[in-house]
Amino acid sequence: MKVDARLTDLPIVSDTHPALSPYEVGAWTEFRGLVRAEENGRLIRALEYQAYPGMAERELQRLLGALLRKHACLAAQVIHRIGVVPVGEAAIYVGVASRHRKEGFALLSEFMDGLKKDVPIWKRQALSQ
Amino acid sequence: MKVDARLTDLPIVSDTHPALSPYEVGAWTEFRGLVRAEENGRLIRALEYQAYPGMAERELQRLLGALLRKHACLAAQVIHRIGVVPVGEAAIYVGVASRHRKEGFALLSEFMDGLKKDVPIWKRQALSQ
């Protein structure tokens, strides 16, 4: 079981493939949350994210680790971008390796719900076009 | 709305990003089904897939198009590999662009269920190690 959780202030570059034995991984599910040009009805050029450093990574790690065990997945990676994220770029990346697709989909969905409840990261402001 | 469905007998190379306006896409969800080294309890080095060409693409297109409309997603791509697929490589790739994550996750999950019911593609044989 392998969990990787981190913040970055650069464009997100994910591992391209689970660094795991191919004996077990049958499903590789990835999600990117991208910044949309419209935020609350106005056009923006970027969103600025803020995190509570240390605690944010710890909560990401805790949440991902708990869901990995709950859904018996094999590995997961989450990268959240902090600072100014231009429209069209990813604010978050999540990748899950699992034996079968169902547990990977379940983990991903629950992870995103948990992220939006407990991980101390905020959309700080929208930068207008 | 954009749907791309195809078969390939080469390693799958997906579009790296939805070729869409960043004004709308807030979620980019991808799934790869990988060939596992264990198939029905024995070790294999590859799976061989067979398709009914023409009908397989048409069913993929129909299924993906119907789910895109149902879940109001923006674009989707599916690529299924045919022929010998070595262990660790992807037999299928699905990518979905949507405004929000929930409709993308729903589409992906229903698409895979539908694929395994209606799309004329078969695991033809497992090649032993």
Next chain:
Amino acid sequence: MRILFFGHLQDITLQAELVLMLGESGSDELWNKIIALHPGLAPFRSAIRLARNQEYVGSDARFIDTDEVALIPPVSGG
């Protein structure tokens, strides 16, 4: 009409396709003819769907000699 076999059905028929001249016929007549030629298919009939010209059809379908008919056993893609 061209009759196409896929998946494990090819292990039974030892052929990927077959050409029949039946005139217009219903699915029972078609099935009877196919099973007469390949009796090993009989146990799988209930699990096999028919496609006519690359579209699934129901048991009420009619077939003509210019049709391409495929026997579709349970699929296993992905």
Next chain:
Amino acid sequence: MRILFFGHLQDITLQAELVLMLGESGSDELWNKIIALHPGLAPFRSAIRLARNQEYVGSDARFIDTDEVALIPPVSGG
């Protein structure tokens, strides 16, 4: 103790952190002190969770002067 403000709370406090010497105290005492300094936080109190040394704590938590205490407004990552 160090008190950290995040998200829109920084727009109210106009500071990211504050150092208080309170001695051991409960969360009500802590809140009273913080709101005395930044009355604009009062309307948000019920929506704010407290973290002590980077762990969420409940309303029964006790704090000492070496703690790092964060006021966590509703998060909005992802």
